[in-house]
Amino acid sequence: MNQIDVIFSDAANSRATDIHIDPVMDGYQIRYRIDGKLRLNRNLKKSAGISLINQIKAAAGIEPGTAFLPKDERIKLSISGRSLDLRITLVPCISGPKIAIRLLDPNNVIREIPQLGLQPEDRTALEEWTRSLNGMILVTGPTSSGKTTTLYSLLYEIAEESRHVVTVEDPVEYEIDGINQIQVDNRHNLDFAEGVKTALRLDPDCVMVGEIRAHDAAFEAVNAAVQGHVVMATLHSRDMVSAVTRLRNYDIENHQITTALGVVVNQRLVRKLCDHCRKKGEVTESTKTFFESNRVSIPETLFLPVGCEHCANSGYFGRTGIFEIWNLDVSDYELILANQDEKAIRNKLKNDNHTFILHDAAKKLADGTTSFDEIKVLGLDLPWTTGRASP
Ligand SMILES: [Zn+2]
Structure with a gap:
């Protein structure tokens, strides 16, 4: 499994409704919203965080050269045999790009x-x-x-x-x-x-x-x-x-x-x-x-x-x-x-x-x-x- 698959299937298994990937001082922070509250899931080194964001942008069809504009994309991904409907919001922040992902699971x-x-x-x-x-x-x-x-x-x-x-x-x-x-x-x-x-x-x-x-x-x-x-x-x-x-x-x-x-x-x-x-x-x-x-x-x-x-x-x-x-x-x-x-x-x-x-x-x-x-x-x-x- 690549990094996206690991994080998205882990989030879905944890009953998360949202995934937040935020730039922090020395890297990236991944948090899940579960039962309405944000919980820290893991910290990533800066290079791993950037690589994850690039993978998500590629999956969402967001062109690499448009990093300075906020983006909103809706995509369907199949991860571990499960179909996920995702709403991805990418916003450039001072400290780096931030991504918020809403997992839409009709069930x-x-x-x-x-x-x-x-x-x-x-x-x-x-x-x-x-x-x-x-x-x-x-x-x-x-x-x-x-x-x-x-x-x-x-x-x-x-x-x-x-x-x-x-x-x-x-x-x-x-x-x-x-x-x-x-x-x-x-x-x-x-x-x-x-x-x-x-x-x-x-x-x-x-x-x-x-x-x-x-x-x-x-x-x-x-x-x-x-x-x-x-x-x-x-x-x-x-x-x-x-x-x-x-x-x-x-x-x-x-x-x-x-x-x-x-x-x-x-x-x-x-x-x-x-x-x-x-x-x-x-x-x-x-x-x-x-x-x-x-x-x-x-x-x-x-x-x-x-x-x-x-x-x-x-x-x-x-x-x-x-x-x-x-x-x-x-x-x-x-x-x-x-x-x-x-x-x-x-x-x-x-x-x-x-x-x-x-x-x-x-x-x-x-x-x-x-x-x-x-x-x-x-x-x-x-x-x-x-x-x-x-x-
Ligand atoms: Zn308990």
Whole structure:
């Protein structure tokens, strides 16, 4: 095996999603991103690092003479009988060229709904939506919170021969057989909004919008839903209720929101504790304070990471989502039409005993799925306790 094969197959076997090859003081450093965190894999002497970068450039068809321009290439490589889809970004830095490689393995991303890590009632809510296809579904959360994985699992569930599904994505991460995927291309004025308009001309049953991040895309997506199309989209918002604020900020009228919106999913990704080595820990004062101040019951048990051979001493293995799902009903629509703010809507849901993302987090702490450290860093304190408005 040559050097590329060794590193790429090692990365794929280590469950890495990205490989970073960085120039450092006395050579090159190779790091893998595993479960969302970078880990040092090995150091190379300068000559070995340069030789590796040249091999990767050759494999990606990047001409040797263009070292001063950033490059982005997508290639397929067959390594040890395994087909890898790679997105390679080469950037010249002061200290030398740097390469970042994203390993796109459809087997890692396309999950069925039961594999997402939903509590039974949340899973039922999503499965009900895939049967009724009632109203637009918005999957919300910050970058890298697993939104695309959730959307793809919904697509996977609803894509069938009798349905015409069109997606508008940037980038198209995974090609799905039987679905028409449109790549956003801003250089040719094909943005998300234009993509949705194009998709609608193709007579679709269902349109998936990779991301609503401006008024125009929000307007076109809501419009498609109002016209009776099944619309699925992601949106950046801090929690499920603030999705309404976000749509209002994009100048979508309350009556359009209530006509279009069916379900909002809000989610984050956390690392899962390695079940070979995790150990029971104390429920600390800071944990108690955290849950009490957010009006969520304190978990009775907690588990801590340890580290063993199985998890490469990290204490964690794999990731899962934590969720809150809001299936809007008539009383929610009344509040939106009455222009009530998100705080009022949240309080109403609280009074209905609706579960919020921290309830799911508390359950996943108590059963040892994840650790309090993983939850703490997400900054999930609920806005009704602080009175803070959504950004
Ligand atoms: Zn372990």
